[in-house]
Amino acid sequence: MSEDLDQVYGQLVKRSWQRFDEQRMAREVDDLLVGAVVTAMVAEGNVLIDLNSDGNHHHLRFEHPPTKSRVLFRLTHVTGDVLAAKTLGHYAAVQMGYGEQVQDARTVWQALKSEIKSGFLDVGEPGVMTVDADLTTSYVYVQVELLLDLAPYFADQYTIKYPVLQQHLAAVRQALAKYLRGRITTTVSS
Amino acid sequence: MLQLISKFKNNAEARESKDEVLIGEMVFTMAYQGCPTIGFQAGTDLQYVKFKPVQDRLLHSLTIVLDRKTGDSALQQAVIGSKATLTFVAEVKNYIADPDDLVHMFKTDMANLFRNPWMGDIKLDHQLNSVTATKKQIIDIDKYTGANAESRELLKQLLIGTMQELREKLVPYKK
Numbered sequence: 404m405s406e407d408l409d410q411v412y413g414q415l416v417k418r419s420w421q422r423f424d425e426q427r428m429a430r431e432v433d434d435l436l437v438g439a440v441v442t443a444m445v446a447e448g449n450v451l452i453d454l455n456s457d458g459n460h461h462h463l464r465f466e467h468p469p470t471k472s473r474v475l476f477r478l479t480h481v482t483g484d485v486l487a488a489k490t491l492g493h494y495a496a497v498q499m500g501y502g503e504q505v506q507d508a509r510t511v512w513q514a515l516k517s518e519i520k521s522g523f524l525d526v527g528e529p530g531v532m533t534v535d536a537d538l539t540t541s542y543v544y545v546q547v548e549l550l551l552d553l554a555p556y557f558a559d560q561y562t563i564k565y566p567v568l569q570q571h572l573a574a575v576r577q578a579l580a581k582y583l584r585g586r587i588t589t590t591v592s593s
Numbered sequence: 594m595l596q597l598i599s600k601f602k603n604n605a606e607a608r609e610s611k612d613e614v615l616i617g618e619m620v621f622t623m624a625y626q627g628c629p630t631i632g633f634q635a636g637t638d639l640q641y642v643k644f645k646p647v648q649d650r651l652l653h654s655l656t657i658v659l660d661r662k663t664g665d666s667a668l669q670q671a672v673i674g675s676k677a678t679l680t681f682v683a684e685v686k687n688y689i690a691d692p693d694d695l696v697h698m699f700k701t702d703m704a705n706l707f708r709n710p711w712m713g714d715i716k717l718d719h720q721l722n723s724v725t726a727t728k729k730q731i732i733d734i735d736k737y738t739g740a741n742a743e744s745r746e747l748l749k750q751l752l753i754g755t756m757q758e759l760r761e762k763l764v765p766y767k768k
Contacts, residue, residue, distance in 0.1 A: 409691060416690035431631045434643075438630025441620040450740060451617025452610040454640065456633040465617075561629050561647045 429488045432553055433480035437461045439563040440476055443572055475500035493553040500546035501579035511543055511587055512536035532582050545583040611675050612661045614738045616640055622748050651767050653686040655756050675734040683759035685724045687768045702766055715762050724766040726759040
């Protein structure tokens with residue numbers, strides 16, 4: 404009788420571990436992707452120069468030393484529990500920014516920001532590119548917000564599909580760089 | 594207008610970002626060794642990254658905590674260089690459900706561990722179903738942040754060598 408109860412108890416604990424692992428895996432997905440973004444960016448010749456993370460909101464900043472261009476990356480895991488992940492699929496709110504050091508950043512920044520006159524604009528809408536500047540370091544940035552499904556980046560629980568991730572990072576970076584250079588050229592020439 | 598850049602401290606000087614550069618190189622190196630990241634905590638005074646040794650049947654995780662000791666100012670950098678303390682914590686988890694086995698484990702392995710927690714410069718600890726091995730090392734950050742083949746090989750030796758060293762101490766405690 405005692406043996407039987409021990410076996411039943413063992414089964415209860417084992418099933419509990421399975422459930423617990425599901426929850427843990429749901430929580431770890433964003434950390435896995437953040438590490439993958441760091442790995443992909445470093446592999447492309449960038450260095451990580453800033454890292455802030457409270458476990459939920461992750462902020463990364465990279466610099467490409469030969470060009471001094473910078474990439475900002477913010478990831479917030481929206482579906483961090485099993486219920487949300489199973490219902491919606493894992494996805495994250497990602498803000499990605501691209502910045503270049505420019506001469507007379509203050510003038511460029513003043514010209515660019517004067518376009519936003521309405522407080523009713525939702526600058527957090529996906530695909531909308533906005534411009535900002537860090538005047539102390541003379542960097543002008545353009546950023547975009549995206550809502551990204553995370554499943555395409557994983558072959559299995561711990562295996563990242565780096566070609567897909569690198570392609571997506573490069574695509575966003577290229578789009579942001581095109582927009583930033585186009586806007587700076589327009590602003591300087593007008 | 595937007596808040597993304599406000600989330601970052603203003604590291605105008607490259608030397609102030611050296612700990613982040615090192616974290617980036619560590620994440621890159623560990624990823625190529627089959628250890629992806631499963632946890633981040635990073636602020637102004639603490640940087641810790643938790644890795645999952647995926648193919649390792651013994652280790653549940655390896656956590657590396659980076660504590661920057663010197664080199665924030667130009668003077669310190671010139672005189673002392675950029676030193677940091679890396680704390681490595683390797684963790685074994687035991688999934689034992691049988692109460693008899695649990696009691697046996699506490700009477701033997703854990704009792705020995707409590708009596709003599711130090712093995713050289715490695716400290717063993719036990720909490721609930723985890724046994725950890727911890728080692729601290731003071732390193733010169735500049736040796737590992739060159740982003741070239743030589744510095745990456747050195748970093749790989751440091752990370753993987755320390756992980757193996759801690760792993761060996763934990764072998765007797767995996768049930």
